[in-house]
Amino acid sequence: MSARIAALLVCSALAACKVDARNDYLGDKSPKQFGLGRAASAADIAARNIDVSPNGDGLPAGSGTPEQGATVYAGACASCHGANGEGKPPAYPQLVGGPRGNFNFASDFKIQRTIGNYWPYATTLYDYIRRAMPLTAPGTLTPDQTYAVTAYLLSREGLVPAGTSLDAKSLAAIVMPARDHFVPDDRRGSTGGKNVR
Amino acid sequence: MDDSSNPITRRTLIAGAAVAGAGVLLSNLPSDAQQKAAPQPGAASAPPPVAPDDPTKAPGAPTTAVGERSPFVHPQRSPVGEITGTSFTPHQDLSGTITPADLHFTRIHAGVPTIDPAKHTLLIHGLVDRPIEFSVADLKRFPAVTRTHFVECSGNGRSAYRTPKPDMTPQQVDGMMSNSEWTGVPLDTLLREAGVQSGAKWFLAEGGDACLLARSIPIAKGHDDALVVWGQNGEPLRPEQGFPIRLLLPGYEGNMNVKWLRRIKLGAEPFMTRWETSKYTDPLPDGKARIFSFEMDAKSLITSPAYPEKLSGPGWWPIRGVAWSGRGRITRVDVSSDGGKTWLAADLLTPLSAKAVVRFERMWRWDGNETMLMSRAVDDQGYVQPTMAQLKPVRGPGTDYHFNSIRAWRIARDGTVTFEANT
Numbered sequence: 001m002s003a004r005i006a007a008l009l010v011c012s013a014l015a016a017c018k019v020d021a022r023n024d025y026l027g028d029k030s031p032k033q034f035g036l037g038r039a040a041s042a043a044d045i046a047a048r049n050i051d052v053s054p055n056g057d058g059l060p061a062g063s064g065t066p067e068q069g070a071t072v073y074a075g076a077c078a079s080c081h082g083a084n085g086e087g088k089p090p091a092y093p094q095l096v097g098g099p100r101g102n103f104n105f106a107s108d109f110k111i112q113r114t115i116g117n118y119w120p121y122a123t124t125l126y127d128y129i130r131r132a133m134p135l136t137a138p139g140t141l142t143p144d145q146t147y148a149v150t151a152y153l154l155s156r157e158g159l160v161p162a163g164t165s166l167d168a169k170s171l172a173a174i175v176m177p178a179r180d181h182f183v184p185d186d187r188r189g190s191t192g193g194k195n196v197r
Numbered sequence: 198m199d200d201s202s203n204p205i206t207r208r209t210l211i212a213g214a215a216v217a218g219a220g221v222l223l224s225n226l227p228s229d230a231q232q233k234a235a236p237q238p239g240a241a242s243a244p245p246p247v248a249p250d251d252p253t254k255a256p257g258a259p260t261t262a263v264g265e266r267s268p269f270v271h272p273q274r275s276p277v278g279e280i281t282g283t284s285f286t287p288h289q290d291l292s293g294t295i296t297p298a299d300l301h302f303t304r305i306h307a308g309v310p311t312i313d314p315a316k317h318t319l320l321i322h323g324l325v326d327r328p329i330e331f332s333v334a335d336l337k338r339f340p341a342v343t344r345t346h347f348v349e350c351s352g353n354g355r356s357a358y359r360t361p362k363p364d365m366t367p368q369q370v371d372g373m374m375s376n377s378e379w380t381g382v383p384l385d386t387l388l389r390e391a392g393v394q395s396g397a398k399w400f401l402a403e404g405g406d407a408c409l410l411a412r413s414i415p416i417a418k419g420h421d422d423a424l425v426v427w428g429q430n431g432e433p434l435r436p437e438q439g440f441p442i443r444l445l446l447p448g449y450e451g452n453m454n455v456k457w458l459r460r461i462k463l464g465a466e467p468f469m470t471r472w473e474t475s476k477y478t479d480p481l482p483d484g485k486a487r488i489f490s491f492e493m494d495a496k497s498l499i500t501s502p503a504y505p506e507k508l509s510g511p512g513w514w515p516i517r518g519v520a521w522s523g524r525g526r527i528t529r530v531d532v533s534s535d536g537g538k539t540w541l542a543a544d545l546l547t548p549l550s551a552k553a554v555v556r557f558e559r560m561w562r563w564d565g566n567e568t569m570l571m572s573r574a575v576d577d578q579g580y581v582q583p584t585m586a587q588l589k590p591v592r593g594p595g596t597d598y599h600f601n602s603i604r605a606w607r608i609a610r611d612g613t614v615t616f617e618a619n620t
Contacts (some may be wrong), residue, residue: 013379020312033390036335040320040328048320048460051401082583103568106593109359113475116487121469128471132307132408135280182478185490187599188524192495193581 052127056172059126063167064148064154072145073152076134076185085114085156096156100181103181116157120182125150202420272300275368280308280407283350285372288519289502294345294547294554296375296432304350304436305371307408310457314441317405319387319425324465326392333441336425339382344424344447345553347521349374351450351477354600358585361618363607367500370604370616374496374521378555379445381426383420387461397463401470402444406461412453413467413489414446422447422552423459447552448523449491450598452477482593493523495582496601497530497557498575508612511565516543521554522576528574530557535567537584537620538604543572551577563608571605571620584620 019125052058057177064072074083080092087094097112105111115125129146132138141149151166160166190197218419237268246268249255266272272291274284286302296302303309314333322328350373350595356362393416400419403411414423424445427434439456446453452472467473467489479487502508520530526549533538543557557572574582585602592599605617 030340032373034339034386035390036338037329037331037390040322040330042318043263044330045322045328048403049322049462050409051462051468051470052402053464055466103480103484104595105486106482106507106596107476109595114478115475118475119486120474124469124471127468128475131411132471136427138407142280178296180486181485182474182480182605183485185487186491187487187490187494188492191579191581192583194583194587196591197585 012178012189040179048170050130052123052129054121054123059123059141059168059171061168062100062143062147063165064144064146064151065153065165066148066162068144069148069150069152069155072149076137076141076145077149080135085153093109095153100177103178110143114157115153116159116177118178119180120157120160122150122154122171125153126171207499220489226426235419247584249567265363273362276299276301276303276370281306283373285368286375287496288367289503289506291500292556294376294519294556295430296377298377298432298435298438301348301377301429301435301438302373304352304451305406305437307406307409309437311407311436312405312457314442317441317457317459319442319458321387321391321461321463322467323400324394324397325463326394327390329387329391331387333427336382336387336442337427339386341380341382342424343378343380343428345376345550346445346447347374347493347552347554348445348451348454348592349523350497351452351490351493351598352382352600354496354602355597357616357618358589358602359566359594361616363487363615363617364504365616366505367498367503370532371496371498373451374517374554376521377429378431379424379426380428380444381424381445383425384425384444384461385421386592387425388419388443388463392464396465399464399467401460401462401464401468402453402455402458403460404439404455406458408496410452410455410472411468411470412455412472414449414453414491415469416463418446418449418491422589439449444492448493448525450477450493450523453491469613479598480593480596481534482591490599491523493521494578494599494601495522495524495527495576496520496573497527497572497582498604499532499570499572499606502608502614503606504571506614508563508608508614511614514561514563516559516561516570516572518543518557518569518572519554520557520572520574521552522574522578522580523552525577525581526551527555527574529576530555531573532557532559532561533569533571533573534563537571537603540573564604565610567610569605569610569617570608573603585618586620 027085069175081087082094085096094112096114098117100110151160154160187197237323272287276284284303286296286300319331353373397416399413401411426445427442442458443456444454444458479490499518501517516532520527530543532543533540543559546556581604587604601620605620607615607617
């Protein structure tokens, strides 16, 4: 038996020896960080950082009134959502004018859920319009136009008086009628069947 | 049963349904008519395929670059042909548990974007120590995992709950659930790379489609089993499933599994996007609405016998179907062949992995009398799929999302099979 084979046998007996030797090349499988990707600059982040939070974080400078918004709405929104936000069901949802006063949507799916009777946060309007509307040309409204059309829809629901100039501060201050109707999910732990929640 | 052996062919019946459902337009909530449409384009008008009398007496076709289905089968989704809409998986045409990628259901809100994977990046920022931008190539350098999970739209079963009809197929009842083998990197790995700050309790996941779809997700899910995936069933994601990358949140409602993922922002509070306030919240009879109802409850669906099949006569028939739970593993599926009076455990034919579809089967000897077939899923949390009589009073007839009541199929004396929602 040569010395080399003897060494190999010793190594085999101590299984970790061989594995460790190989791991010198494979490296640590679970380091704290792999260091992949590149550091994102402030400009990289700003280019995508468009979300708006209920406390107003993320709302840009600018302002608009319901009256200005009526013009924006007529040009960019009415073709789908109707001249008065009534929608064109079932194709395009009704935006405003849903019944108010009791939150009884679970009794009948035909009860229209609209901004004034269902949306818990006014800031979501700005966020969504900026993300997604108008459907065929998203991202084309200016901040002023977005504030204006948001003000218009809220005024149609009686939540903003005529002539109000809506901006970051005043939009975040609006308390929506439906805000306190939302409750956390309590299904977890239910055993289903007759105990279903 | 396949088309060639069935006296009433599925193709003929479904082509009829397609005509009835024509003229459907765009809607945020898939309408009845949308869910009804199950067109088989070309199938009705194309000449039937011709096979030689004896295929062993002449050579067959040469090799091809990309395979095609047999000309004798025509599984089809049910597209509405709009940029906000759905297409449903044809459960009645599938076997096993994996949904072929081209038959995976779709729910899109602003069309399917065309994205160059070389230009696509994922930005992680907010309450992190190191904001990072990953290319798709960067993501593929991390240690990967491959796992099987279902994705189900929480609106799945809406028509069956609200406006059930006897002539609904398994596709129309529950076609917004599909099951795939996904490959990607655990989100936790990426979060470690960015360094999560202690104040981060939620993250916003945002897609790169034309509505920049965005959802808030508890950070705990990001550390648990969330994945950023690029592979589906052995190939790159299909564009309508999020190419080049999507978020995969096992067991959570489909909408949160953000496709075309381009940004993750960590924050202290949920972001309250339109898709988690105005939509994907569940009105309840007590004048409240559930928000952040993420997990998909256990559910099962018999896919055969089911409309529009017709049993050719009494004798032994397999009752086959699929079951799944967003909270864990399916541990049992019971079937009833007497309308729920007695239940027997079905055979579970596939491995029981968490938050993934299992296939069940139970042989049934039909005596030729009228009856009703039902299935009931049980998961490892002890959750039992409820009947409609149990679910509807708790949720209300007008509730939205999370429709997981027991589904039934009525068998008539002549062998026709029709859908029954009231269980």
